[in-house]
Amino acid sequence: MTALSSPTGTRKQAPSAKPARVDVPALEQALLGKWADVRRQARELASRPEVHKVEGLGSAEHRRRAFGQMTYLVENKAVHRAFPTRLGGSDDHGGNVAGFQELVTADPSLQIKAGVQWGLFGSAVMHLGTETHHDKWLPGIMSLEIPGCFAMTETGHGSDVASIATTATYDAATEEFVLNTPFRAAWKDYIGNAAVDGLAAVVFAQLVTKGVNHGVHAFYVELRDPVTKAFLPGIGGEDDGLKGGLNGIDNGRLHFTAVRVPRRNLLNRYGDVEPDGSYSSPIASPGRRFFTMLGTLVQGRVSLDGAAVAASKVALKIAIQYASERRQFNAASDTDEEVLLDYQRHQRRLLPRLATTYAANFAHEQLLEKFDDVFSGAHDTDADRQDLETLAAALKSLSTWHALDTLHECLEDCG
Ligand SMILES: Cc1cc2nc3c(=O)[nH]c(=O)nc-3n(C[C@H](O)[C@H](O)[C@H](O)COP(=O)(O)OP(=O)(O)OC[C@H]3O[C@@H](n4cnc5c(N)ncnc54)[C@H](O)[C@@H]3O)c2cc1C
Known part of the structure; x- marks a missing residue:
């Protein structure tokens, strides 16, 4: 402790400088x-x-x-x-x-x-x-009695969901929708659970009734016999095979030829068809209806944002612990080797990514609270939904890019 002179000449003890500590809990x-x-x-x-x-x-x-x-x-x-x-x-x-x-x-x-x-x-x-x-x-x-698929993406259209080409045409005579895949590029592709396990699927298709296309709607469709696991009549598919990762998931392709599903299998919260084929929707504008329907599925983007943060944390935990223990070269001493984290270059590789991960964690928490507010109904105005969509789109891209960069960096940082 340092002794200081006061203006009056008396000597005082300086207050001890408290070491900076993180309150870990x-x-x-x-x-x-x-x-x-x-x-x-x-x-x-x-x-x-x-x-x-x-x-x-x-x-x-x-x-x-x-x-x-x-x-x-x-x-x-x-x-x-x-x-x-x-x-x-x-x-x-x-x-x-x-x-x-x-x-x-x-x-x-x-x-x-x-x-x-x-x-x-x-x-x-x-x-x-x-x-x-x-x-x-x-x-x-x-x-899990019904393992199932979410069959939206087609070979020809992934990001541009509004342009998918599978059709569900209403037949008033039998009160059924008839699902068809009009050409090869309209096969559903990269669909999780489609290659082996899926007994049913929510299939996204253009709803056509009385000769009018009302845009993309979702239909509950049975795919396989629960006992034999064989495709039901009119349904076919392929295994997507070995992928660059996530090989525990059986991604596959699906196509439909005159597959009939009851009218009531239309998931009709945002659009319905009467027995006579008349269409109605609580949302008049087809564009707005489409984005409202897709908006209900924002959970996937919110989930991936948080999962990317979780993966970044695991990688940083491993690499920073390694850097704190691993010694290489006796740079500042004749006898002692330095831990890697004492090298500035190594600090610059890890610590900014750690800081970004903290920021991504807190940003994600805000996104998750916004998501919960909207889906619990606590704050569910149009403006809330739009904010949620914007935040989810922005944060998911940033955090998944950050995770890829961090995972690769941490891999290299461990030798
Ligand atoms: C492992 C895995 C599992 C999947 N599981 C499912 C599933 O269960 N169900 C399902 O329906 N789908 C599934 N998919 C498909 C996934 O939803 C699509 O891959 C995704 O929607 C992107 O479509 P795409 O592959 O056709 O890419 P594309 O639409 O061809 O996009 C290629 C690239 O171009 C960019 N791009 C596209 N349009 C624009 C634009 N207008 N402006 C700027 N950039 C643009 C994209 O961001 C992307 O980087 C899965 C995919 C994978 C890889």
Whole structure:
């Protein structure tokens, strides 16, 4: 401690300079955010060997393992939070996404396969369907009795969903929609659960009735016989085969030739067809209707934003711990080697990415709260939905780019 002279000449002790300390529990709580308990539970689950990826499995075995792990998630009540309380869920949209994101640390294939089943297929039935659809299909979707697909993308159109070419033409004589794939580029492609496991799908198609195309709508379509697992008549498909990653998911292609589904299989929250073929919608403008329907599926983008942050954290944890312990070269001493993190170059590789990850974490928390506000109905104006869409689009791209860069950097930083 330094002694200082006061203006009066008396000597005083300087106050001891307190070393800067991070309040770790407070920081942890802030990072865990509003759904801290759910995140803790999900991390505990993701730490169990039952849900881990086994490196080196062939894709067929990896797919079987991921499917088995989905049952484990159901048994451990990890995937039903977003569904209606009356059907065994808890109407907790933010908590559901928070829990889902942490699964990336177990096996990204399992996470995305779970995302397809409950976040895309189940969510489309929930948000685009009405109560009759919920009662009929959500229990089987939740329990995994009905493994299913979200069949939107076509070979010819991915980003531009409004231009997909599959048609669902209404036949008033039988009160059915007839689904057709008009040409090869209209095959559904890269559809999770389509190659092997999917017994049903929410299929996106142009709804045509009385000779008028009312734009893209969603239809619940049975795909396979539950016992033989063979495609039902009029349905065909292919396996997308080995991918650059996520090989625990059976992505595949689907096509439809005169496949008939009952009129009531139209998920009719935003557009309906009467028995005589008359079309009605609570949203008059076709453009607005399309974006409202797609807007209900924003959960996927919100989830990936948080999962990208979670993956960045894991990589940084490994690389920073390595840098704090690994010693190379005795740069500043004749006898002691330096830890890597004492090299400025190494600090500059890791610490700005760590800072960005903190920022991405807090930005994601705001996005998740906004998402929960909209989907719980607490703040659900048009302006809220537009803000949510804008934030989700911006943050998902930034955080997934950041995750790719961080994962690669951390890999190199570990030698
Ligand atoms: C592993 C995996 C799983 C999938 N699972 C499913 C599933 O279960 N269900 C499903 O329906 N789909 C699924 N998909 C498909 C996915 O939704 C599409 O790949 C995605 O929508 C992009 O479409 P695309 O591949 O046709 O890319 P394209 O539309 O051809 O885009 C290629 C690139 O161009 C950019 N681009 C496109 N249009 C514009 C523009 N106007 N301005 C600037 N840039 C533009 C895109 O951002 C992208 O970088 C999956 C894909 C993968 C890889």
